[in-house]
Amino acid sequence: MEKLDVFDCSNVLIASYFTDDRECTHENKEHTLIYLYSGELEIEERGKKTVLHPGDCAFMRRDNRMWLHKCVAEGNPYRSITLKFSRAFLREFYQTLNRQEIPADSKREKVSLRVLPNNRPDIRSLFESVVPYFDTGEKPSEDILKLKMIEGVYVLLNTDRNLYASLFDFVEPWKIDILDYLNENYMCDLSMEEIASYTGRSLATFKRDFAKVSD
Structure with a gap:
């Protein structure tokens, strides 16, 4: 039997290690940040395929379905770390922000997947700092998990001002348009x-x- 290992920390920080190829349908219940250490990850959404290589990081917006193909590449296992942001955490984080510093022109994007610029030290340091916990099988404390989540949010906010609207879309003006969502997902049951x-x-x-x- 091929090795399959998933290390889950409170369903917030998740490390995956596969020594064989795996495919699955992924339903994003929460906004997700995924970082690939080794192997290859193919993400297909709405007929578009995106391939992540080691060192790549991508943001998967909440409330979307994607097909993930996790591949062993050049003899290297598939290895990734995923960071999830719950609505409760984002609401709490939002309350700490200085409202005057929130960009008023931030617009919620319709894209469900965004690949972040590579070779960013803040992204690399965030994910490399949690590897020792997974390697030793030791669960980080809740305080450390929260710090990593905060780092992850700032990674996104420092990427694009429009991600303010995507992350904090529980605010009324950023509510997802019903007709747009139905038109994009009418094939889903x-x-x-x-x-x-x-x-x-x-x-x-x-x-x-x-x-x-609908009137």
Whole structure:
């Protein structure tokens, strides 16, 4: 049996190690930052394929489905580290921001996958600093996990001012457009509860908003 190892820290920081190729459908319940150490990762979303190589880092926006192909490359195992940002954490982080420093022109992007510029020291130091925990099998403390999440948020905010709107889309003006989401995901077999969640709404709010746009 091929080796399969996934090290999960509170479903926030996750390390994966595969010695054979793996494919899966990935549903982003939370905004996700993924860093590839070795191997190769093919991500297909909406008919577009993106390939990540060692040292690459990508942001996968919440409420999207993607097909992931995790590959062994040139004899090197697939190895990645994933950082997830819950709504609760982002709400807490948002409250610490100086409102005057939040860019007023930040616009929520429709793209579900963004590859970050490579060779950035802040990205490399963030993920390399957690490798020893996974190598030893020792779970970092909750305080350390929170610090890593904060570092991850700043990695994104320092990449593009529009990521303010993508990360903090629980704020009313940044709510996901219902018709845009339905047009992009009409092939998916989703329940009304799932669509409500994916568009940043409670079920009751979704029904009310949908009634407004479908009249």
